[in-house]
Amino acid sequence: MTTTLHRSVARSPRTVTRSPRRAPVRVERPVDAFRHIGPNWFAVVMGTGIIATAAATLPVQPHGLRGAATVVWVLAAALLVVITGAFAAHWVRHPEAARAHGRHPVMSHFYGAPPMALMTVGAGTLLLGSDVIGMSAAVAVDWVLWSSGTVLGLLTAVAIPYRMITGQRPQADAAFGGWLMPVVPPMVSAATGALLVPHLPAGQARLTMMLGCLAMFGLSLIAAVLTITLIWSRLLHFGPPAKEAVATVWIVLGPLGQAVTAAGMLANAAPSALPELYAKGLLAFSVVFGVATWGFAMLWLGLAMAVTLRHRTVMPFNLTWWGFTFPVGTCVTGSSVLFAHTGADLFAIAAVALYLMLVGFWVLVAARTLSGVRHGGLLRPPAPVPA
Structure with missing residues (x-):
């Protein structure tokens, strides 16, 4: 989620010199607009789609909310089509730039965004789109998007860490929130795949789907915990990231929120796929694990807010700001599922408060993104590394 590919995300704002403000960029030819379309652009779809899916799961459903959420789902689906087309044109017209993204130590991590965008829109199709296109069509569309996103997500979960292991060694202060992007898609697969379990034939089909989602839950959870430990260590030893990447702290x-959501959604699907003993055990696990993980997520939310407020006057706008949306949205869905399983008003209040925060962030970031596209600022070439 960063358009400044050659900026150092590891450098603290205290060591970064200000670069002169550049004039708005005018795209001379339509084909030039695709030159700098990277995988980070799919964060726009993720951040928009989560507005819709989080609304569908809220404990409180005021009149008109579902209709508004459905409109946002349509917008997210349209954005997915447009950005996928632009990304394909980028690969066709500028293959050297596209290959460079895959080799870049920062941008390569954001190849985790396309699969999550696919599955976010797919989940919205099942939860909201069924009102528009019918349940049968919604299930079919979700299967296509979920399957595509899952395959791509598993590939990124292996390929990007492999490149890190076998490629150039990162600096000691290189860890940042973007490192999580390649390993989170399988967790999204687990959460959204749980919605599809009841739509499979009873027996081996449901059992296989359920166990596959549980395996992806564990795959992503352990990889994420290891990576978060590295990010925590980096922040303690080297301070906040560069001002251009402060928003990545929110990733x-x-x-965290997706793990709580996935555990709860899998517990909901378990009775139709697993023996009663295991289904009850998974429900108990989802509550105990979910509450503990939710607590750490609230701690990180406080830290992310404090770091952002401290640097709010020096943060230039770029696509990393979409990190304010999807991650908060997963905390909304996690809080909602905990309320459904515990009945604790704490989680209902948290879900509503976090959703209001999410909507506020989306309005801000969407407006800035639209302005950046209109004036060409988000289509300019990468800036050099600050001295």
């Missing part, structure tokens, strides 16, 4: 909320 840590993504796997």
